[in-house]
Amino acid sequence: MSRKILVTGGAGYIGSHIVRQLGESGYDIVIYDNCSTGIPQAVLCGELIVGDLSDINRLYQIFGKYRFDAVIHLAARLVVPESVDYPLEYYSNNTCNTTNLLHCCNVMGVDKLIFSSTAAVYGESHHSPVTEDVTPLPINPYGRSKLMSELIIQDYAKASSLRYVILRYFNVGGADPAGRIGQNSRHANHLIANACNAALKRQPTLKIFGTDFPTPDGTGIRDYIHVEDLATAHIDSLRYLEDGGNSEIFNCGYGEGYSVRQVVERVKAISGVDFPVINGERRAGDPASVTASIEKIKKVLNWQPRYNNLDAIISSALAWEKRKLKSCE
CATH class of the missing domain: 3.40.50.720 (NAD(P)-binding Rossmann-like Domain)
Structure with a gap:
C-alpha cells in the first residue's frame, strides 16, 4: 500500500x-x-x-x-x-x-x-x-x-x-532539467527568473534593489x-x-553567497545578452547578506545536492524561460 x-x-x-x-x-x-x-x-x-x-x-x-x-x-x-x-x-x-x-x-x-x-x-x-x-x-x-x-x-x-x-x-x-516545470508565477519576484526575462527581452530592463549595502559591491548577497x-x-x-x-x-542552501551583481553578470554571460540594469533603492525588510551552513542537513539526512553550481541554476532557469517564450509564439 x-x-x-x-x-x-x-x-x-x-x-x-x-x-x-x-x-x-x-x-x-x-x-x-x-x-x-x-x-x-x-x-x-x-x-x-x-x-x-x-x-x-x-x-x-x-x-x-x-x-x-x-x-x-x-x-x-x-x-x-x-x-x-x-x-x-x-x-x-x-x-x-x-x-x-x-x-x-x-x-x-x-x-x-x-x-x-x-x-x-x-x-x-x-x-x-x-x-x-x-x-x-x-x-x-x-x-x-x-x-x-x-x-x-x-x-x-x-x-x-x-x-x-x-x-x-x-x-x-532553476527549473526541472528535463524542462517539464519551472517558475510559473504570474508575478515572479526571483532575481534569476527576472534576469532571464530581461535577457530574453520579455522585460525592457532589470532593476536592482539596493546598491549601498555593506557588501563588496554594494548589492545584497544571497545563497x-x-x-x-x-x-x-x-x-x-x-x-x-x-x-x-x-x-x-x-x-x-549551498553555503556560498553571490551578490546580485554577480548573479546578473552570470546571466548576461550565459545568455550572451548585455541587457540594461537600473539601480534602485533598497526594498523594505531586505537584509544585506545571508548564507547557509549546511553541515547539519548533510550529516543527518545524508542530503547530497546534485546541482551545486550557480551556472547550472541559471542555465536551467534560462532554458525554462525560453521554453515558455516559445510556447507563447
Missing part, C-alpha cells in the same frame, strides 16, 4: 517540483492549493484539490477522506516587501493557516510534518554562514510569520506525537539553491521521519 501524502501549495514553483519527485518515488499524493500563484498544469502527479487553508471545515473533510500518512506544508505568501505593506494578510495566511492545518493533524492523527520555512527568520545575522542554532531575529513580517509558525509547530509537537522537519529555504532558482536539490531535501526529510527520525530544523 502506497503512502498517502498531503502537499499544501503543491501547484506552486517549489511545490510542483516536490510533487513530481514524490510521484517518481512512488508516493500517493493529494495537492491542496488555492492556485492564487500556483498553476494547475504544473501538477504532474497526484490529485489536485483547489481550496484554501482558511477553510478549516473543508480541510477536515479532506483529512477524513484520505487519511494522510504525512503532510508537507508549503502554502504561504512569501514576498518580503509585500509583507511589510500587508502584515495582517501574512499573519493570517502564513501563521493562522498553519494552525488550521495542525488542528486537522491533531484530530486525524497525522504525526509527521515537513514545514517550508525561510532564511528570513534569521534577519540580519552576524554569523556567516548561519547555523540552525543561531537565535532567529527576523526583520520583516514575512520572516516573523514563518518563525511564529515554527514555534507553534514546536509547541504542538511537545504536547503530541507529532514529529517534524522544518526546512529553512535560502534563495531558490542560491537549485529547486531540484531543494525538492530532494523534502523527499529525504520524509524518509527520515518515516524511519523514526526525531524532529529537526535544517538550512537548505
Whole structure:
C-alpha cells in the first residue's frame, strides 16, 4: 500500500517540483492549493484539490477522506516587501493557516510534518554562514510569520506525537532539467527568473534593489539553491521521519553567497545578452547578506545536492524561460 501524502501549495514553483519527485518515488499524493500563484498544469502527479487553508471545515473533510500518512506544508505568501505593506494578510495566511492545518493533524492523527520555512527568520545575522542554532531575529513580517509558525509547530509537537522537519529555504532558482516545470508565477519576484526575462527581452530592463549595502559591491548577497536539490531535501526529510527520525530544523542552501551583481553578470554571460540594469533603492525588510551552513542537513539526512553550481541554476532557469517564450509564439 502506497503512502498517502498531503502537499499544501503543491501547484506552486517549489511545490510542483516536490510533487513530481514524490510521484517518481512512488508516493500517493493529494495537492491542496488555492492556485492564487500556483498553476494547475504544473501538477504532474497526484490529485489536485483547489481550496484554501482558511477553510478549516473543508480541510477536515479532506483529512477524513484520505487519511494522510504525512503532510508537507508549503502554502504561504512569501514576498518580503509585500509583507511589510500587508502584515495582517501574512499573519493570517502564513501563521493562522498553519494552525488550521495542525488542528486537522491533531484530530486525524497525522504525526509527521515537513514545514517550508525561510532564511528570513534569521534577519540580519552576524554569523556567516548561519547555523540552525543561531537565535532567529527576523526583520520583516514575512520572516516573523514563518518563525511564529515554527514555534507553534514546536509547541504542538511537545504536547503530541507529532514529529517534524522544518526546512529553512535560502534563495531558490532553476527549473526541472528535463524542462517539464519551472517558475510559473504570474508575478515572479526571483532575481534569476527576472534576469532571464530581461535577457530574453520579455522585460525592457532589470532593476536592482539596493546598491549601498555593506557588501563588496554594494548589492545584497544571497545563497542560491537549485529547486531540484531543494525538492530532494523534502523527499529525504520524509524518509527520515518515516524511519523514526526525531524532529529537526535544517538550512537548505549551498553555503556560498553571490551578490546580485554577480548573479546578473552570470546571466548576461550565459545568455550572451548585455541587457540594461537600473539601480534602485533598497526594498523594505531586505537584509544585506545571508548564507547557509549546511553541515547539519548533510550529516543527518545524508542530503547530497546534485546541482551545486550557480551556472547550472541559471542555465536551467534560462532554458525554462525560453521554453515558455516559445510556447507563447
